[in-house]
Amino acid sequence: MMAPAVVLLLGWMLVPLVLTLWFSFVKFLPMRGDSIAKGLDWVGFENYVRFFSSSSFWPSVQITVLMVGGVLAICIIFGVLFALLLDQPMWGQGIVRILVIAPFFVMPTVSALVWKNMMMDPVNGLFAHLWRFFGAEPVVWLQDASLSSIIFIVSWQWLPFATLILLTAIQSLDSEQLEASEMDGAHPLQRFAYIVLPHMGRAITIVTLIMTIFLLSIFAEIFVTTGGAFGTRTLTFLIFQRVIDSQNIGLGSAGGVYAIILANIIAIFLMRIVGKNLDQ
Amino acid sequence: MGQIELKQVTKSFGNTQVIPPLDLTIHEGEFTVFVGPSGCGKSTLLRLIAGLEDISSGHIEIDGTDATSLVPAKRGLAMVFQSYALYPHMSVRKNIAFPLKMAKMDQAEIDKRVNAAAEVLNLKDYIDRRPGQLSGGQRQRVAIGRAIVREPSAFLFDEPLSNLDAALRVGMRLEISELHKRLKTTMVYVTHDQVEAMTMADKIVVLQAGVIEQIGSPLELYRTPRNVFVAGFIGSPKMNLITGEEAAKYDAHTIGVRPEHIDVVDGEGEWNGTVGVAEHLGSDTFFHIHNTGLGEMLTVRAIGDVSLKHGDKIGLNPRKNEMHRFDAAGLRIA
Numbered sequence: 001m002m003a004p005a006v007v008l009l010l011g012w013m014l015v016p017l018v019l020t021l022w023f024s025f026v027k028f029l030p031m032r033g034d035s036i037a038k039g040l041d042w043v044g045f046e047n048y049v050r051f052f053s054s055s056s057f058w059p060s061v062q063i064t065v066l067m068v069g070g071v072l073a074i075c076i077i078f079g080v081l082f083a084l085l086l087d088q089p090m091w092g093q094g095i096v097r098i099l100v101i102a103p104f105f106v107m108p109t110v111s112a113l114v115w116k117n118m119m120m121d122p123v124n125g126l127f128a129h130l131w132r133f134f135g136a137e138p139v140v141w142l143q144d145a146s147l148s149s150i151i152f153i154v155s156w157q158w159l160p161f162a163t164l165i166l167l168t169a170i171q172s173l174d175s176e177q178l179e180a181s182e183m184d185g186a187h188p189l190q191r192f193a194y195i196v197l198p199h200m201g202r203a204i205t206i207v208t209l210i211m212t213i214f215l216l217s218i219f220a221e222i223f224v225t226t227g228g229a230f231g232t233r234t235l236t237f238l239i240f241q242r243v244i245d246s247q248n249i250g251l252g253s254a255g256g257v258y259a260i261i262l263a264n265i266i267a268i269f270l271m272r273i274v275g276k277n278l279d280q
Numbered sequence: 281m282g283q284i285e286l287k288q289v290t291k292s293f294g295n296t297q298v299i300p301p302l303d304l305t306i307h308e309g310e311f312t313v314f315v316g317p318s319g320c321g322k323s324t325l326l327r328l329i330a331g332l333e334d335i336s337s338g339h340i341e342i343d344g345t346d347a348t349s350l351v352p353a354k355r356g357l358a359m360v361f362q363s364y365a366l367y368p369h370m371s372v373r374k375n376i377a378f379p380l381k382m383a384k385m386d387q388a389e390i391d392k393r394v395n396a397a398a399e400v401l402n403l404k405d406y407i408d409r410r411p412g413q414l415s416g417g418q419r420q421r422v423a424i425g426r427a428i429v430r431e432p433s434a435f436l437f438d439e440p441l442s443n444l445d446a447a448l449r450v451g452m453r454l455e456i457s458e459l460h461k462r463l464k465t466t467m468v469y470v471t472h473d474q475v476e477a478m479t480m481a482d483k484i485v486v487l488q489a490g491v492i493e494q495i496g497s498p499l500e501l502y503r504t505p506r507n508v509f510v511a512g513f514i515g516s517p518k519m520n521l522i523t524g525e526e527a528a529k530y531d532a533h534t535i536g537v538r539p540e541h542i543d544v545v546d547g548e549g550e551w552n553g554t555v556g557v558a559e560h561l562g563s564d565t566f567f568h569i570h571n572t573g574l575g576e577m578l579t580v581r582a583i584g585d586v587s588l589k590h591g592d593k594i595g596l597n598p599r600k601n602e603m604h605r606f607d608a609a610g611l612r613i614a
Contacts, residue, residue, distance in 0.1 A: 179332050180365035184379035184426070185353035194378070198369040 017260075023253035024048065031247045040250075047254035056238055061262070063147065064234040068215040070151040071158060075211060076204055078155075079162030080197075086163065087170045104160040112224035115153045116142060146230035153221055158214075162207045169203035170196065205274045212270060216263050235259050282308045282343065282433040282466030284329060289338035291324055291490075298324055299490040301338065306434075306468060306483075311460050314470045315477040316487035316513070322470045323438055325487070329468065330359050330436050343433060353382075358427035359436040362443065364419045366411040366426075373398075373407045376425045383430075397425040400459075417448045424459070434466035441476065453479060474514055478502070486510050508610040511536045517566055517579045519604070526574050532605035532613055539566060539581040541602035544588075549595030553578065555588050569594060 024047050026040035034040060051057060086097060103111065119126050120141035128138035141149045173196060181195050217236050222228055228237045239259060243252030284306040291299040298321050306312045314322040327333040329340060331352035340348050347355050358379075366375050376397055380390045398404050401421040411419055420440060427435055437456070441449045457480050460467050471477055477484050478498045486493040486501065486509070494506040498514075505511035511519050519536045527535045543549075544567075553572035558565060565586050569578040580596060588594060605613040 174363060174365065176361045176363050176365035177367060179352075180359070180361055180426075181367070181378070181382075182332070183330060183352045183357070183359050184430075185382040186378075190382060195367060198367075201369070 020253045020256050023249050024257050026250050028249040028253075029247060030249065043250070047250045048257070051242070051251055051254045051258065056233065059231075060233050060235045060238040063231065064216065064236070064262075066147065067151055067154070067218065067232075067234060068212055070148075071154045071215055072208060072211060074151070074155040075158050075162040076166075076207065078159055079166045079207070080200065080204075082159070082163040083166035083170050083200075084192075084196075086167050100163060101160045103157055104164075106157065108157065108220040109224055111157055112153055112221040115149075115156070116225050120149060142225050143230055146226050146232050150218075150221055150225060150232055153225070154215070154218060158211060162211070165203050165207050166200055169200045173199045205270075209267075209270045209274055212266060213263070216259075216266070235262065283341075284434060284466065284468070285339075285341040286329070287339040287341065289328060289340060290336045291321075291328055291333065292336045297336075297490070299328070302490070302492060304485065304492065304495070306466060308466055309464050311457075311467045311469065311480060311482045312485060313477040313481035313483070314468065314485050314487055315472065315474055316493075318472055320487045321490035322472075322487050324490075326359075326436050326438055326468060326470045330357055331355050332359075356433045357436055358430050358432035358434075359438065360420075360423045360427050360440045362439045364411070364423040364440075364443075366419055366422055368411050371408050371410055372403060372414070372422050372425075375411065375422055376403075376429055379426060379430045393429045394425075397429045400428070400462075401425045416444050417452060420444065420452055421455075424456070428459075428463070432465070434468060437467065437469040439470055439472065441471070442473075449476075456480065475516060478514070484514075486513060504612065505536075505604065506612055508534055508536070508606050511604055511606070511612075517581075520576065520578050522574050522576060524575055527605075530603065530605055533608040534606040534610070536604040536606065537598045537602065539579040541599045542578070542580045543597045543599065544580060544582050544586065545595045545597050547595055549597045551578070551596040551598070553594060553596070555590055555592045555594050558588065558590065567594065569596065572596075 023040075025042060025044060027043050027046075028034050028040050082100065086093075086100065090096070106114075117125070122128050122138050122140040125138075125141075127141065131138045139145065177195055177199075178191060181191050186194060218234065219236055219240065222232050222234065222237050223240075226232045228241060233241070235255070236259065239252050239255040242248050242255055246252075286302060286304040288301045288303060289299065290297060290301050302325075314325060316322050324333060328335050331347070331350060335348065338348075339346055342355055342357070367378065370378065373394055376394045377390050380393060385393075394407075398407050401424060403418070403421055403425055406414060406418065411422065414422065423440070440456075441452050444452060453476060456467075456469075460480075469476075469480065481498055483495060484498055484501055485495050488509055494501060494510045496504075501510060501514045505514060505519075508521060512521060515538055517539050519538045520542070521534055521536045523534045527533060542551075551569075551572050551574065553569040556568035556570045556577070558567050563584070565582045565584070567580045567582065567586075567588060569580055572578055578596070580594075582588075607613055
């Protein structure tokens with residue numbers, strides 16, 4: 001009964017994985033006439049050694065970690081604050097909530113283009129006009145503060161997701177618990193620290209897990225804004241450059257395998273934390 | 281310590297007044313039960329005393345000082361909630377210690393008080409567990425423990441037993457009564473269950489639609505209900521209330537006779553009817569009597585296991601001296 005689905009899913013997952021593994025052990029330079037039809041030369045771990053010993057490898061891993069960490073930190077801190085705000089009864093609540101969610105519906109490519117050309121453009125961008133209005137020299141955002149700018153753009157896209165999940169977590173808090181803590185003499189900040197935040201712990205770990213998985217593969221925002229220049233080359237982008245710019249499929253595939261290993265290390269690490277949190 | 285006085289207290293939500301002006305004094309050391317049908321405002325009244333809701337007008341005095349505008353924590357009251365409201369991510373020990381920690385008490389004193397509370401409530405064996413790993417009765421005890429460590433001037437209970445199964449409820453009822461006897465602290469207890477009210481209270485406050493119908497000891501309410509509502513609400517099964525011609529014979533608009541004050545006689549009685557449902561409880565049997573010509577179905581208690589079946593004829597004699605008479609406004613005729 002389940003066989004067709006299992007076969008389909010396994011095929012979907014295994015074919016690209018096996019191909020990547022195979023390519024990572026061969027010399028495959030299509031521009032120099034290599035092709036699957038002619039047969040590819042087996043080179044063992046040469047691609048792995050070259051990818052790892054390349055001077056771009058460690059910086060790219062560091063930038064990946066910085067970018068994912070930065071976006072996560074912003075999204076969780078501001079997500080909690082926005083969730084707290086949106087949980088307050090206010091006029092026009094429904095519309096405000098939809099507006100807050102809106103950035104999540106914008107495609108990454110589009111939002112990156114909008115930020116690059118409308119907001120951060122050093123000549124015609126809104127920020128440039130604002131800076132000039134106050135008599136300041138406009139900042140060339142994507143050149144002088146490139147990593148922070150991309151972190152900002154990606155956070156803008158993902159903040160609604162975090163806010164939404166954290167808001168549902170806040171709303172599921174039993175109001176009697178808050179009242180009990182009020183009777184127990186906890187002032188608002190203590191109520192947040194001792195009751196609300198621990199209650200949201202599970203939602204925060206889940207947001208962290210889901211977002212990390214998606215953020216490790218950020219691509220469109222980098223491609224559209226800096227093209228990997230000015231210290232924004234993540235591991236994902238490095239692999240893309242090896243395969244497409246250098247036309248070295250073998251080397252890129254080896255990078256892909258490194259990325260799989262890295263992602264799995266992080267996933268195992270996170271699953272342990274989540275598992276611990278979910279047990280309670 | 282522990283005298284609570286409500287003076288002309290009202291509460292409105294928007295334009296609807298749920299509590300019309302109300303005066304009430306809860307004396308020190310008293311076990312007072314607010315009882316009434318759901319939606320009668322008894323929980324609101326408790327929350328007003330606790331300070332979780334602001335009163336719309338009037339004054340609340342606790343131990344002689346005006347507490348109307350005090351925040352809940354400053355009123356010196358402790359509350360046990362219907363859902364227990366334990367903090368799920370803290371162990372039992374931390375739950376009980378929480379109010380003391382908020383009061384910035386030193387750790388040695390906190391430990392001493394928590395251990396004492398755990399001792400009193402038999403919580404020693406699971407002091408390091410989390411609420412999720414406890415049964416309903418145990419959670420209830422933790423909630424009470426969290427209330428007693430603060431040594432409040434009064435305890436407020438908001439339907440604390442309604443989430444427990446019947447057997448546990450009887451047990452916890454006793455434990456709370458025991459606790460009251462031992463601590464001698466004022467307790468205010470809200471319930472919709474008149475059996476809980478009757479068994480635990482020193483003083484019962486019967487409420488309907490935010491209005492106090494009667495205040496008195498359980499037996500006062502049982503013997504001399506002030507009006508038809510109290511008569512019908514207190515006592516289980518309900519008092520038989522008869523209107524019309526039969527009531528007119530006694531110079532009343534309504535007469536009330538409790539099921540336990542009607543005797544089953546052989547042959548014809550003053551009232552006659554046929555047996556409907558019989559509820560055999562072993563010690564007592566409750567018969568529902570139809571076709572009496574009194575308009576209403578009667579409930580009658582017979583002591584022991586009486587072998588009357590569905591459809592049998594039955595003769596009844598009400599005890600005249602235990603009969604309650606009410607006028608057209610529903611008030612008791614002395």
